Amino acid sequence: MLNFINRFEQAFHYSPIGMAILSLEGKWLKVNPALTDMTGYAEEELLSINFQAITHPDDLEEDMKLLHELIEGEKAAYEMEKRYIHKNGNIVWILLSVSVVREGDQPLFLISQIQNITVRKQLECELVESEERFRNLITNLPDPVVVHDGEVILYANHSIAKLMGGSLQEVIGEPITNFIEPNMIDEAKQMANELIETNQPLYNFDFRIKSYDGTIRDAIFSAIPITYMGKKAVMVSYKDITERKNVERALKESEEKYRLLIEHSPLGIVLHQNRIIQYANSKALSIIGAKKHEDIIGKSIYQFIHPEFQFIVSRNVDNMENGDVIPQTYEKFIRLDGQEIDVELKGIPIQMNGQSAVQVVFWDVTEKKKEEDLVRYRAYHDTLTDLPNRLKFQIDLEEEINRDTTFTVMYLDLHGLKPVNDSYGHQAGDMVLIKVTSRLTGVLDSIGLLYRLGGDEFAIVLPGKRNEEELEGIINRLIEVMKQPIYISNSIVQMTASIGVVFSPEHGVDMDLLLRHADMAMYHAKKTNSIYKIYDR
Known part of the structure; x- marks a missing residue:
């Protein structure tokens, strides 16, 4: 419902x-x-x-x-x-x-x-007015008609005379070529001669006429062979289509401008119908990695969409075919060379040949996505060791607590880093941290996650509650690799640590409490010169 x-x-x-x-x-x-x-x-x-x-x-x-x-x-x-x-x-x-x-x-x-x-x-009103004007025209004036013998005008009505911008006396007797657009005179003569010789009428052919003042007008003519005053002649009726032709020319120019705009757009533009690509502009070809239109025209859109996004795309296309506009969204495409690229796009429903279709405008954001991913990665990882940082630790810990899982946290304070920094400089200290991190990571492998919380503080999260035997085994291996010699400036340094251990949810049901207890256990281990201590209430 x-x-x-x-x-x-x-x-x-x-x-x-x-x-x-x-x-x-x-x-x-x-x-x-x-x-x-x-x-x-x-x-x-x-x-x-x-x-x-x-x-x-x-x-x-x-x-x-x-x-x-x-x-x-x-x-x-x-x-x-x-x-x-x-x-x-x-x-x-x-x-x-x-x-x-x-x-x-x-x-x-x-x-x-x-x-x-x-x-x-408004059109109905205009139509009524037009019909009224036409009725008046028919009532008061005959249709524009002219009769000629292929050379000279033999008859013209008032409408034609007015159209030409002269009087009846001026029009009748004039060469018909005086009222034809100069570039069409030869064609007009040929048509008139053929019509008189074959005695076959011509209907609704486009032509251009010229008035006395030189104005060129578009017209549709119908020509019928007749006998006029005992000689073969042609009767021509006329319909002015200048306005329509002007609109057609303007529309053609507009379509050409639109085509050029689309074709040279800096954004990829694709039209598809029934999921089959019908048009793609040059930028779309470039983004997809196509060299010519035939490489993608007639192909299914799913050929270029990453499998992980095909269901979403299918749903969006269904919505657009029902008239919905899809807001800007993110997808992955697969180029013809197999390379995966990130794109942002927007789709709108259109009509093509009287049927529903979809226009997609898209642009490559692969580099932008890499930069965003890098920024996001750096926000959650330590720059020196590339370990997850304190922020990532807090987020992960909060998620584990919210999932109501059981896990073990080791809070580790590294000993020996300060003397290295004091004696050999912070660059040497950084090298020690990198080596220690590598060793700890090697021990933990897939059994737990290591985080650098800052300075010489680390945290380890292990799934489940580990018993003391398991804890000793893991901690002994950690301490063992930390104690292995590290060579700095022709000197050997060794590191060790104090570790505080807590279990969730046993030692805390929220992150702050859990961390506070882990910190207390770690300081208790340090105070008693123990390697580790489990938090004891």
């Missing part, structure tokens, strides 16, 4: 059309972002008013009538076109669909779906 509610909440929030839940009196109870964008009101503003406040007065009566019938059970739902008044005062035409949620026969609240149809209404 919770999963269904979450899905409903997501569908409600991300719906591309306005959605709302209202009280029976019309007060907004819940609205989605699409509705706030449509009305210009913020969510909190809408929730403080009712739908009547933003409904156009001329539409309110009909809306309230339908709402009353819906609440009274006379209708199961209703739909109407109406107007909202945008916050900025503009009119927003909407297609409103309303239903009521009931419990038994008792109406509880209203659910509305609101589609913005302003553009459609």
Whole structure:
């Protein structure tokens, strides 16, 4: 049930059309972002008013009538076109669909779906105006028509004369080539001669004409062979498509700019449909290690995704194909040469050839990830010995305590380091620490973890509670390797240590208490000249 509610909440929030839940009196109870964008009101503003406040007065009566019938059970739902008044005062035409949620026969609240149809209404209005203009044109003027014999204009109507920028007397008798775009004159002559000779009409062919003032216009012509005043001629009707051609040219230029922008983007861009790559720009090829488009076009996206990320990618693609936008995320790719790379990417759903597809924008962050990993590693490891440091020790210890496991902690204080530092310098002391660390690590191998807490203090964590016999065996081996000679500046130094031992949870159920008891046991060992002491309450 919770999963269904979450899905409903997501569908409600991300719906591309306005959605709302209202009280029976019309007060907004819940609205989605699409509705706030449509009305210009913020969510909190809408929730403080009712739908009547933003409904156009001329539409309110009909809306309230339908709402009353819906609440009274006379209708199961209703739909109407109406107007909202945008916050900025503009009119927003909407297609409103309303239903009521009931419990038994008792109406509880209203659910509305609101589609913005302003553009459609504007187009309808423009269409009505255009049709009216066209009706007036047909009523008062004939269609633009010209008749010529392949050389000279024999007839022209007022519309053509006006188009050419002259009077009928000026147009009739003029060579037809005077009104054709110069680069198309030869083609026009050939078409006219073929049409007269074959007696076959031509419909809807593009051409360019020239008026008296030299203006070039795009047109669609239909040409029919006829007999005019006893001789073969051509009747041409004309439709001006200059505006459409201008839009097409602008669109083509825009698409070319977009293509160049995509192709030369510093980010990798891939389009895939049904998980098959359909397009990749040059940067995408470079990141993937491809030399040509054919290396990846038509291939499955999973061929380039690290196996550990394929499930996540599959889930994300499913979501994007359902219209969701995937926020910036991290993944691993596999290049064609087999090299693994780290990438960050963002995916958005798009339409390609009328079907759902996905556009992925990605960039290589391998070096950045290495730097971040190194910074993260250095935060938790000692720079000199490369052992886990005090911070890592505290984190690991806290995790073990939280997991309620049993473990043993040895708190180790190294003896002999200060004289080395005093006699031979800190560089020599550092060498001693490195050698001691290497020896201790060799003893512990896989039985425990060694941490450097700082200076000459170390900690060892062993799983489980070790009995005294086990502890003595481990500690004796540790002390034995520490006592082995270390050669510094033609001198031999030896190290030893005092060790305090505690068991969790026996000697403490929180980290501070456990460490305090380990420290107390270690100082007791040092005070009594013992190698180690187990904490004794």
